[in-house]
Amino acid sequence: MTAPRLDWLAGTGGPLRGDLRVPGDKSVSHRAVMLGALAGGTSEVEGFLEGEDTRATAAIFARLGVRIDAPSPSRRVVHGVGLHGLQPAPDALDCGNAGTGMRLLAGLLAGQAFDSTLVGDASLSRRPMGRVITPLRAMGAHVEAGEGGLPPLRIYANKGLQGIDFKSPVASAQVKSAVLLAGLYARGTTRVREPHPTRDYTERMLAAFGWPVRFSPGEASLEGGHRLRATSVVVPADFSSAAFFLVAASVVPGSDLRLRQVGMNPRRTGLLDALRAMGADITVEAAGEQGGEPVADLRVRHSRLRGVHVPESLVPDMIDEFPALFVAAALAEGETRVSGAAELRVKESDRIAAMAAALQALGARIVETPDGAIIQGGRLRGGEADSHGDHRVAMALAVAAQRADGEVRIRDCANVATSFPGFEALAKGVGLGLQADGPVG
Numbered sequence: 001m002t003a004p005r006l007d008w009l010a011g012t013g014g015p016l017r018g019d020l021r022v023p024g025d026k027s028v029s030h031r032a033v034m035l036g037a038l039a040g041g042t043s044e045v046e047g048f049l050e051g052e053d054t055r056a057t058a059a060i061f062a063r064l065g066v067r068i069d070a071p072s073p074s075r076r077v078v079h080g081v082g083l084h085g086l087q088p089a090p091d092a093l094d095c096g097n098a099g100t101g102m103r104l105l106a107g108l109l110a111g112q113a114f115d116s117t118l119v120g121d122a123s124l125s126r127r128p129m130g131r132v133i134t135p136l137r138a139m140g141a142h143v144e145a146g147e148g149g150l151p152p153l154r155i156y157a158n159k160g161l162q163g164i165d166f167k168s169p170v171a172s173a174q175v176k177s178a179v180l181l182a183g184l185y186a187r188g189t190t191r192v193r194e195p196h197p198t199r200d201y202t203e204r205m206l207a208a209f210g211w212p213v214r215f216s217p218g219e220a221s222l223e224g225g226h227r228l229r230a231t232s233v234v235v236p237a238d239f240s241s242a243a244f245f246l247v248a249a250s251v252v253p254g255s256d257l258r259l260r261q262v263g264m265n266p267r268r269t270g271l272l273d274a275l276r277a278m279g280a281d282i283t284v285e286a287a288g289e290q291g292g293e294p295v296a297d298l299r300v301r302h303s304r305l306r307g308v309h310v311p312e313s314l315v316p317d318m319i320d321e322f323p324a325l326f327v328a329a330a331l332a333e334g335e336t337r338v339s340g341a342a343e344l345r346v347k348e349s350d351r352i353a354a355m356a357a358a359l360q361a362l363g364a365r366i367v368e369t370p371d372g373a374i375i376q377g378g379r380l381r382g383g384e385a386d387s388h389g390d391h392r393v394a395m396a397l398a399v400a401a402q403r404a405d406g407e408v409r410i411r412d413c414a415n416v417a418t419s420f421p422g423f424e425a426l427a428k429g430v431g432l433g434l435q436a437d438g439p440v441g
């Protein structure tokens, strides 16, 4: 079934002003449901992201026999069944648009005593799964993919997994997490080493659920044979959702916006460093902690941005923020260079190609490179730009349109609900010029 197409018409809004709180973190929400399901006892999740991706993960655990109550929006009560309590589902489990869902589930299901099949939407069905299949097979898992290592994934009943010492060729929290989750079911020690440190939510949350785990930036290890104990998880607001507003308020004259209690895990805040290097005026206020994660209010005011060379070491810490960064760069003075970011080509869309094509359609000067882009800052004009069904591309283009000389039609925006339900209303509420036009077709 193809969902009807939703376009946005975006144009010059007023300055962005006021206060807002963006929805809960997607990475934390996926993991809270997964670990809650495998724990003994009842776990409460506060601030759960009501996005399509995380709801798909919750629906999958319901199909695996886990009772999950939703007493109010953004709250889940997960009645854990213990490490060995999941039940087989009669047919395929649908991860929707979520790479995180599919890759983490691949690791977790590799440890079960039953067969499972994981499927996804058209975008997820084009994303590489070999990166998790290779280490899982090395642990003794029987996992098959479709042609070229693409979904669907067929995961067969575990006949005994063995821990491995895995040196991951990609800096990917999804790969690390898949291996660690399989490691819960493995004999001996499972260790993952990464080429660059990535987000550590799986490690932190395993510890919060009582599983001994050793981790430091770029490395994590654990032993099988322990238990997860139910706990309560407080999900911080998603930095990646806040990112669009950080860029929007930076580029729209007269803006002064406060983003409330945003998750500030250092493996997520690379965009803050990049924007500050570009001259952005962002201050961190009311820094504190929520559910074991650093959080803070971010006050962002308009400023003149200049181009930068984004250090490659920053790439994993801002991997989901490049669509927004490209927009900041297209509106800055001078040249911005991005390199070492080839991973962007295997996200929900090829984000280098999608952003280059869309911004070129609005008059920007961008040259794609295999692992990044060279962007000359300047003016943008109105026109039509395609999001390729990629939520982050759509939201980034809505930000770009605020500074375009005419109205921008952004095609194919329905998938914004995968990570940021309610973006449109929240964005309009603080001054963005944005209007839905659809469903189309």
Ligand SMILES: O=C(O)C1=C[C@@H](OP(=O)(O)O)[C@@H](O)[C@H](O)C1
Residues within 6 Å of the ligand: 026, 027, 028, 099, 100, 171, 172, 173, 174, 175, 177, 199, 319, 320, 343
């Ligand atoms: O582990 C996670 O929750 C995520 C890891 C990142 O993917 P990779 O592991 O593929 O870099 C990120 O792009 C994604 O949005 C969420």
Ligand SMILES: C=C(OP(=O)(O)O)C(=O)O
Residues within 6 Å of the ligand: 053, 097, 098, 099, 100, 101, 320, 347, 348, 392, 419
């Ligand atoms: C890449 C993303 O998510 P996922 O890999 O879970 O689809 C994202 O949200 O930008």
